Amino acid sequence: MSPTHPRPQSLRERKRQRARDELYTAALDLLAERPFDEVTIDEICERAEVSRASFFRIYGAKAxxxxxxxxxxxxxxxxxxxxxxxxxxxxxxxxxxxxxxxxxxxxxxxxxxxxxxxxxxxxxxxxxxxxxxxxxxxxxxxxxxxxxxxxxxxxxxxxxxxxxxxxxxxxxxxxxxxxxxxxxxxxxxxxxxxxxxxxxxxxxxxx
The missing domain is CATH 1.10.357.10 (Tetracycline Repressor, domain 2)
Structure with a gap:
């Protein structure tokens, strides 16, 4: 029996994962500079160069x-x-x-x-x-x-x-x-x- 390999990610899935990673990294970078309640979603999106709509689709909220x-x-x-x-x-x-x-x-x-x-x-x-x-x-x-x-x-x-x-x-x-x-x-x-x-x-x- 041949080994089972994970299904390769589609282009859309890869783009979504890349946006997820970029937003997460941008948030941590900003939180290294200022407190949590002072960092806005708009700033995270701007730093990551990812749209606000994408942020809400991926994360829903800062939490x-x-x-x-x-x-x-x-x-x-x-x-x-x-x-x-x-x-x-x-x-x-x-x-x-x-x-x-x-x-x-x-x-x-x-x-x-x-x-x-x-x-x-x-x-x-x-x-x-x-x-x-x-x-x-x-x-x-x-x-x-x-x-x-x-x-x-x-x-x-x-x-x-x-x-x-x-x-x-x-x-x-x-x-x-x-x-x-x-x-x-x-x-x-x-x-x-x-x-x-x-x-x-x-x-x-x-x-």
Whole structure:
């Protein structure tokens, strides 16, 4: 059987991806210069040389720029997990957690400024979003896949649905990430997110 190759992108898809990348880069450049609430969509479009209509088709609002970063986080986590093909479900979850922590720790001040501005505008709902409208849909899907595989293999408890367990894990890690970004956490992000994951894996009760 011949290997399956991804479908090549059409010209329209390539142009849309190029515009997406240019807008994202322009936004980060501007946020390195001024606070989130002072940077306008018009300025982002002008810097990227992309139309305002294209911005709204791609991102919808400035908040969509954070979703773009979340998309990139999920993609990196999936790639890191794929490199651990023989690992069990618990180790795969730890790989995802460590990848997310490393990516966030490596971010520059511009992206953190965007998150702080988004938190100020949207409030706590950013990191405690209802399951019906998740902020991290691709990451939720990835973690749910790991949980479901672990349940089928007999590695993980089956009392809760994979989607709900994934929501608990992602929401917990996103919450401590938000605290770390705004300076409310004095521990490293790797330890903070690792502690969240370990508590959910082992439970609160001491043996």
């Amino acid at each position: 969509g720029l954070l979703l773009e970063f979340n998309h990139r986080l999920a993609r990196n986590a999936r790639e890191a997990m794929a490199a651990q093909a023989t690992a069990d479900a618990v180790e795969r979850l730890r790989v995802v957690q460590q990848t997310l922590a490393a990516d966030w720790t490596a971010t520059g001040p511009a992206l953190r400024e965007m998150v702080r501005g988004f938190l100020t505008e949207a409030g706590p709902v950013v990191f405690s979003e209802a399951r019906e409208a998740p902020v991290h849909p691709e990451l939720l899907s990835l973690v749910a896949e790991i949980i479901e595989g672990g349940q089928r293999a007999g590695e993980l408890d089956t009392r809760l649905e994979p989607s709900f367990i994934a929501w608990l894990i992602v929401t917990g890690m996103a919450t401590v990430t938000g605290q770390w970004i705004v300076g409310r956490s004095e521990v490293s992000l790797e330890k903070a997110t690792g502690d969240v994951l370990e508590v959910l894996l082992t439970g609160l009760a001491r043996p």
